[in-house]
Amino acid sequence: MAVADRFETYYNAAKNDSIFAMFSQEMQTALPLNKTSDFLNGLRSQAGQITARSFVKYENGTYARYKTNFERALFAVNISIDKNAKINGLFVKPYTEESLPKIQRNITKLQLPFKGEWTVIWGGDTKELNYHVESVAQKNAFDIVIKDGRGKSFKTDGLANEDYYAFGKELYAPCDGEVVLVVDGIKDNLPGEFNPVYIPGNTIIIKTANREYLFFAHFKHHSIQVAEGQKVVRGQLLGLCGNSGNSSEPHLHFHIQNVENMNIATGVKCFFDAMEVNGRQKTDYSPVKNDKIKTEW
Numbered sequence: 001m002a003v004a005d006r007f008e009t010y011y012n013a014a015k016n017d018s019i020f021a022m023f024s025q026e027m028q029t030a031l032p033l034n035k036t037s038d039f040l041n042g043l044r045s046q047a048g049q050i051t052a053r054s055f056v057k058y059e060n061g062t063y064a065r066y067k068t069n070f071e072r073a074l075f076a077v078n079i080s081i082d083k084n085a086k087i088n089g090l091f092v093k094p095y096t097e098e099s100l101p102k103i104q105r106n107i108t109k110l111q112l113p114f115k116g117e118w119t120v121i122w123g124g125d126t127k128e129l130n131y132h133v134e135s136v137a138q139k140n141a142f143d144i145v146i147k148d149g150r151g152k153s154f155k156t157d158g159l160a161n162e163d164y165y166a167f168g169k170e171l172y173a174p175c176d177g178e179v180v181l182v183v184d185g186i187k188d189n190l191p192g193e194f195n196p197v198y199i200p201g202n203t204i205i206i207k208t209a210n211r212e213y214l215f216f217a218h219f220k221h222h223s224i225q226v227a228e229g230q231k232v233v234r235g236q237l238l239g240l241c242g243n244s245g246n247s248s249e250p251h252l253h254f255h256i257q258n259v260e261n262m263n264i265a266t267g268v269k270c271f272f273d274a275m276e277v278n279g280r281q282k283t284d285y286s287p288v289k290n291d292k293i294k295t296e297w
Helices: 002-012 016-021 025-030 033-047
Strands: 050-059 063-070 074-081 087-094 118-122 142-145 170-172 177-183 202-207 213-219 237-240 252-257 272-277 280-285 292-294
Touching (some): 002 016, 002 050, 002 074, 016 033, 025 087, 050 074, 202 237, 213 237
Antiparallel strands (some): 063 074, 074 087, 118 142, 118 292, 142 252, 170 237, 202 213, 213 252, 272 280
């Protein structure tokens, strides 16, 4: 406990050199003072100071895990010490309650939430295929647009939302469920601009009967047709594709989470029941980057 107490004291006092002095020789070699300072300064910039900390458990027999409240974030701070009470392991990651449900993939059968052929621009399990993999909640997310025969997602110069094929297209419920969150009223961005204040933009979350949380982001401003608490059925109109939130062009962002709250959620691998992929029929399929996908309605 004394090591963790000192770490917190030095961290809040911005004494990076004092924390470095707590490291074992191997740790100092692996993480020299300049890299230690970069890491700690970056953590302070992102999350602020530590305001509360509580021991959770030992992991893998060596790491002491602490639920740690920072001014702007909740993280698990994991500290391992050697027989000389020197830190020989340190890592910080978003904190998740172990009581949260663990879901590997969806059980509910889902249809694609749109009509016609769309193209997956981000999807898959690697960083090269899907930049979302670095986010715990969004790691299995898809970004999907409509492209023409030239491979373009817009008709002319792409300077206006209306120039994009996906803008204003209808989006539908992929299954029966209950709407548990609606965010509306966020204006669409001009293409190429971003709104970092509320990253998902206009949003709908649907809870399925199997307690999977379907997350739709970036709806068009004031286009959402459902309300919180409403029961929806497969194929029901939800709203129109837009360009709200942290979005550079009109597109659909879709992923599944294990709980409603995105801040503590873990992403769930998403498979769709039946669709055409690059001209071939697929069942129980999870699309990847560059797939052209559509389904019969």
